[in-house]
Amino acid sequence: MKHPLSVTEAIALIPDGSTIMIGGFMGVGSPLSLIKELVRQGKKSLCVIANDTAQEGAAIGLLIDAHSVKKVIVSHIGTNPETQRQMIAKELEVELSPQGTLAERVRAGGYGLGGILTPTGVNTLAAEGKQLVEVDGESFLLERPLKADFALIKAQQSDYYGNLKYRLTAQNFNPLMAMAAKHVIVEVEEMLPVGCIPPDDVHTPGVLVDMIVKSEAKA
Amino acid sequence: MNGKEIIARRIAQEITPGSLVNLGIGLPTMVAHYVDKNDHVFFQSENGVIGIGGFPEGMENPSLTDAGGSFIGVLPGAAAFDSAFSFGLIRGGHLDMTILGGLQVDEKGHLANWIIPGKMVPGMGGAMDLVAGAKRVIVAMTHTAKGNAKVVESLAFPMTAERRVDLIVTEKAVIQPTEDGLLLKELGPGCTLDEVLDLTDATLIIPDNIPHMQI
Numbered sequence: 001m002k003h004p005l006s007v008t009e010a011i012a013l014i015p016d017g018s019t020i021m022i023g024g025f026m027g028v029g030s031p032l033s034l035i036k037e038l039v040r041q042g043k044k045s046l047c048v049i050a051n052d053t054a055q056e057g058a059a060i061g062l063l064i065d066a067h068s069v070k071k072v073i074v075s076h077i078g079t080n081p082e083t084q085r086q087m088i089a090k091e092l093e094v095e096l097s098p099q100g101t102l103a104e105r106v107r108a109g110g111y112g113l114g115g116i117l118t119p120t121g122v123n124t125l126a127a128e129g130k131q132l133v134e135v136d137g138e139s140f141l142l143e144r145p146l147k148a149d150f151a152l153i154k155a156q157q158s159d160y161y162g163n164l165k166y167r168l169t170a171q172n173f174n175p176l177m178a179m180a181a182k183h184v185i186v187e188v189e190e191m192l193p194v195g196c197i198p199p200d201d202v203h204t205p206g207v208l209v210d211m212i213v214k215s216e217a218k219a
Numbered sequence: 220m221n222g223k224e225i226i227a228r229r230i231a232q233e234i235t236p237g238s239l240v241n242l243g244i245g246l247p248t249m250v251a252h253y254v255d256k257n258d259h260v261f262f263q264s265e266n267g268v269i270g271i272g273g274f275p276e277g278m279e280n281p282s283l284t285d286a287g288g289s290f291i292g293v294l295p296g297a298a299a300f301d302s303a304f305s306f307g308l309i310r311g312g313h314l315d316m317t318i319l320g321g322l323q324v325d326e327k328g329h330l331a332n333w334i335i336p337g338k339m340v341p342g343m344g345g346a347m348d349l350v351a352g353a354k355r356v357i358v359a360m361t362h363t364a365k366g367n368a369k370v371v372e373s374l375a376f377p378m379t380a381e382r383r384v385d386l387i388v389t390e391k392a393v394i395q396p397t398e399d400g401l402l403l404k405e406l407g408p409g410c411t412l413d414e415v416l417d418l419t420d421a422t423l424i425i426p427d428n429i430p431h432m433q434i
Contacts, residue, residue, distance in 0.1 A: 078341025
C-alpha cells in the first residue's frame with residue numbers, strides 16, 4: 001500500500017540539479033500542485049523534459065518564470081515568450097525535439113531500448129549531430145533514449161497500489177514518463193480503494209509508481 | 220468571403236469521407252467547419268484524440284483540448300490515447316491527411332513552418348512528424364505575408380521535412396508541387412493569372428486552361 005504524501009514531503013525529496021520529466025500538453029495533464037511546490041521550495045538548476053513550456057504564468061511556465069530551470073528538452077516553446085527570451089539571453093538551454101521523436105525517446109528510455117530510428121527530421125536542422133542509419137534503402141535518424149531522476153505525472157484516479165487511470169487528452173506523455181524515471185511521483189484527482197479500477201482500465205500499473213500526492217489544484 | 224474562408228472551404232473539398240485527418244493550429248482548424256457531417260471524417264489531434272467534433276460551449280472539459288490548448292468536443296465513437304500512440308498513427312502511415320500552416324513553400328515543394336532563425340523560434344512541435352508521415356500533406360496559407368510572397372524559388376527558412384508537400388491552397392491559387400515543379404491548378408475567386416504571377420516568387424507551370432476555384 002502507498003499512502004499519499006503531502007505535496008511538500010514529495011517535492012522535498014527532489015535535489016537541485018535533478019533531471020525531471022513532467023507530464024502534460026500545454027498544461028493539460030500537468031501535475032500543477034507539484035509544479036507550484038517546486039517553485040515554492042525554490043528548486044534550482046533543474047533539467048526539465050516535457051512536451052512544451054505552456055505559457056507564462058501557467059503549468060511548466062511557472063518554473064521558467066521562477067528561473068528554476070537550466071535546460072529544457074521540449075518539442076516547442078512557441079506559446080511561451082519568456083522561454084524564448086531566456087533562451088536568447090542564454091539563461092536557459094533549449095533542446096528542441098520533434099514531438100513524435102520526443103515521445104519515442106521517452107518511451108525508449110522506459111522500455112530499455114538503445115534508441116529509436118525515425119524518418120522524422122532527416123536532412124533538416126533536427127538531424128544535426130545525429131547518426132543517419134539506412135535500413136532497406138530508407139534513411140532514418142538515430143534518436144537517443146531519455147531517462148530522468150524523477151517523473152512528475154498527473155492521473156485522474158489512483159488506487160492505494162498506485163494503479164493509474166488517465167483522462168482523455170490529459171494522458172499525453174504521462175504513461176510514457178511513468179516508465180522512464182528512477183522515481184515516479186503522481187498527482188491524482190481522486191484516490192480509490194484497491195480493486196476499484198478494473199484491470200482493463202489501468203493505464204499505468206502501480207508497481208511503477210513510487211509516491212502518490214493528492215492534487216490541490218482545481219481541475 | 221475573406222481569404223481564410225476561401226482557403227478553408229477549398230481544402231474541405233479535398234477531404235474524402237471516412238478519412239483520418241489532422242488539422243494544424245489556426246487557419247487549418249477552420250477547415251472542419253466546411254466538412255459535411257454525413258461524410259464521417261475522423262479528425263485527430265496529436266495530443267491524443269480521434270473524433271473531434273463540435274464546440275463544447277458551456278461544457279468545457281479541462282482534460283479535453285486540441286493541440287493548440289483550446290477546449291474541444293468529441294463525437295460518439297471518439298478515442299483517446301497517449302502521445303507515442305498518437306505519433307505512431309502519424310508516422311506509421313495511418314493518417315490520411317495533414318493540413319498545416321506554412322511560412323514558405325519552394326519550387327521543390329519543401330515546406331518551412333517552424334523557425335525564423337534569429338527572430339522567432341517556436342519549435343517544430345508535431346509538424347516534422349506530420350509532414351514526414353501523413354499520406355497527404357496540404358499547406359493552408361495566405362498567398363503573401365506583409366506583401367512578401369510565400370511561394371518562393373527556394374526557402375529562406377529551414378525546411379520542416381524533406382518530403383514534397385502534395386498541395387498548396389491559398390486565397391489566390393491552388394498549386395500542386397510535382398516532380399517537374401509547381402503546377403498552377405486553380406485561381407482564387409476573382410483572381411487573374413497575372414495577379415497570381417505577380418504575388419508569387421517561384422516559377423509556375425501554367426497549363427492552357429486554369430479554372431477558378433468552385434466554392
